[in-house]
Amino acid sequence: MQWRNLFRGFVMGMSDLIPGVSAGTIAVILGIYNRVLDAINSLFSKEWKHHFMFILPIGIGMVFAIFLMSNIMETLLEQFPQPTYFFFLGLIIGILPFLFIQANARSNFTSKHYFILIIAGLVIASMKFFKEETNTIMWEVIGPNELLLLFLSGWLASTAMILPGVSGSFVLLLIGVYPTVIHAVSDLNLVVIGVVGLGVLFGIIIMSKLLSYLLRTFPTIMYAIIIGMVSGSIIVIFPGIDDQIWISVITLCSGLGAAAALGKMEYKINSQ
Numbered sequence: 021m022q023w024r025n026l027f028r029g030f031v032m033g034m035s036d037l038i039p040g041v042s043a044g045t046i047a048v049i050l051g052i053y054n055r056v057l058d059a060i061n062s063l064f065s066k067e068w069k070h071h072f073m074f075i076l077p078i079g080i081g082m083v084f085a086i087f088l089m090s091n092i093m094e095t096l097l098e099q100f101p102q103p104t105y106f107f108f109l110g111l112i113i114g115i116l117p118f119l120f121i122q123a124n125a126r127s128n129f130t131s132k133h134y135f136i137l138i139i140a141g142l143v144i145a146s147m148k149f150f151k152e153e154t155n156t157i158m159w160e161v162i163g164p165n166e167l168l169l170l171f172l173s174g175w176l177a178s179t180a181m182i183l184p185g186v187s188g189s190f191v192l193l194l195i196g197v198y199p200t201v202i203h204a205v206s207d208l209n210l211v212v213i214g215v216v217g218l219g220v221l222f223g224i225i226i227m228s229k230l231l232s233y234l235l236r237t238f239p240t241i242m243y244a245i246i247i248g249m250v251s252g253s254i255i256v257i258f259p260g261i262d263d264q265i266w267i268s269v270i271t272l273c274s275g276l277g278a279a280a281a282l283g284k285m286e287y288k289i290n291s292q
């Protein structure tokens with residue numbers, strides 16, 4: 021079992037608490053995106069045990085981060101929204117050079133791929149307008165209809181979780197269930213957590229197969245789409261500028277430094 025995957029999973033889980041930041045993006049930063057997809061797809065193969073031992077610590081780390089950090093993240097987003105978002109902006113901006121290197125964009129990208137990149141970026145960036153118009157409330161009573169919506173919300177959010185540049189939390193925000201889900205995590209409401217978690221599990225298993233197929237069949241196009249989506253997410257999570265600008269500059273630089281350190285660390289590990 022690769023126990024360093026506990027740390028990887030923790031960072032991925034923490035990111036999924038932030039509307040606009042994707043666990044898929046963090047997986048790309050950590051250099052394990054393709055391996056995670058392959059591991060999920062191979063859980064029902066003859067080599068399931070090997071892949072299960074890879075994915076298990078990631079899952080444990082993600083669950084641990086979600087339960088441990090939900091209250092902390094709520095506090096940070098309420099009291100220090102700009103510096104918090106600027107840290108994640110630094111992470112995302114910092115990974116873009118690594119993505120271009122992984123895609124070998126200088127040799128592989130043509131004008132068609134840059135056009136696809138721009139379109140993908142604009143599609144994700146346009147979600148900024150939905151974010152500003154979204155009005156969500158916390159449900160007081162949760163019946164069968166609400167549970168069904170929570171299951172479907174988890175399904176849709178899981179698709180976003182494994183797509184770089186798209187946030188599962190942001191999908192929950194668009195649907196209008198984000199406050200209910202984050203409150204359920206904070207209060208350990210096992211019914212809501214279980215229903216959403218089941219939807220997430222089904223969605224990840226199904227969508228990972230499609231994404232793995234696309235990455236194998238159209239790698240250059242998929243890299244162009246991924247880079248575009250990651251770039252577009254910068255617009256989505258940009259919080260504006262207020263009187264906390266100097267703290268935000270520090271957290272932005274911290275995010276850039278963290279991305280560079282993680283990228284170099286994972287490059288060394290994957291080169292061994």
